[in-house]
Amino acid sequence: MAEVIVITSGKGGVGKTTTSAAIGTGLAMRGYKTVVIDFDVGLRNLDLIMGCERRVVYDFVNVIRNEANLNQSLIRDKRVEDLFILPASQTRDKDTLDIEGVERVINQLAESFDYIVCDSPAGIERGAFMAMYFADQAVVVTNPEVSSVRDSDRILGLLASKTRRAEEGREPVKEHLLLTRYEPARVEKGEMLSVDDVKEILAIPLLGVIPESKDVLQASNAGSPIILASESDAGQAYEDAVSRLLGEDLVHRFVEVEKKGFFNKFRLFRS
């Protein structure tokens, strides 16, 4: 049975698509057959971040409307085996997703995939609701910033009440906090909320801390998920997050200011 993971946040632009691409790719690299679905109808972007924009023929809405079947619409990743993308529709209006249609597609995907990663649109409207409704787990992407934390808390409220698991009174959706765009140097100066601050307010388990990194823009320029940049700290932080998602217990890296010591300089010379 497939595990459905929604990547959600409430607030826009905090790193959901970056995270969906990274986690989906990471799971597939570990040998799990994974599909990443773009729920951002009208604002398709996952295809660009994953570098398959020119191979989109049919999309999620075509499948829901039975205009194309899943095999025609799924895009197989060229770098990582067992990784597939189901792109969002670009042109039609947002109300084309209906819950029965989404359910049908997810059930069909669940027959052959291990993980179904749902990249949620921003907001707390219909699109975000569709993306989270069938979730078994949720990665709540949060920036260390007041409006993002507040919106994450609202999303947690919806996960606890507006999902199928909640409605059926089953075990609740498993929640994970992913703090992204983190800058330890600013935290040290008291300019930015710390990991502990955010953890204390949201009170859910921490999946990982992704540092602010210039590599993320470069990765998106190239259409290559950041997790494939194995020398990048953000890429490594996503690797750790995937390991934790799979149950490994790792210490959190990149949460302290890196000391500019001899060994760091030494490493720079070597790499």
Next chain:
Amino acid sequence: MRFLDFFRNNRKTTATVAKERLQIIVARERTTRNGPDYLPMMKEELLLVVRKYIQVEDGAVKVQLDKEGDCEVLELNITLPDEPTASS
């Protein structure tokens, strides 16, 4: 740097301010979270009605919706001031 830090320590950092503000707003939003959309408005109106007779503080009216078995219970809590003063 150390020297500057000494002065800075006397003041709250903006991160501390952010955390305190978040704790308050999040706690407030959680109490109305799972209730129907009319709850916040009903609360405001109740506050106005109470104030026709008793001058209470802003946060004096608390409304909470709970489930007890199959039964939904609307709990209404009004904190009265120490010495109730009737307003004309």
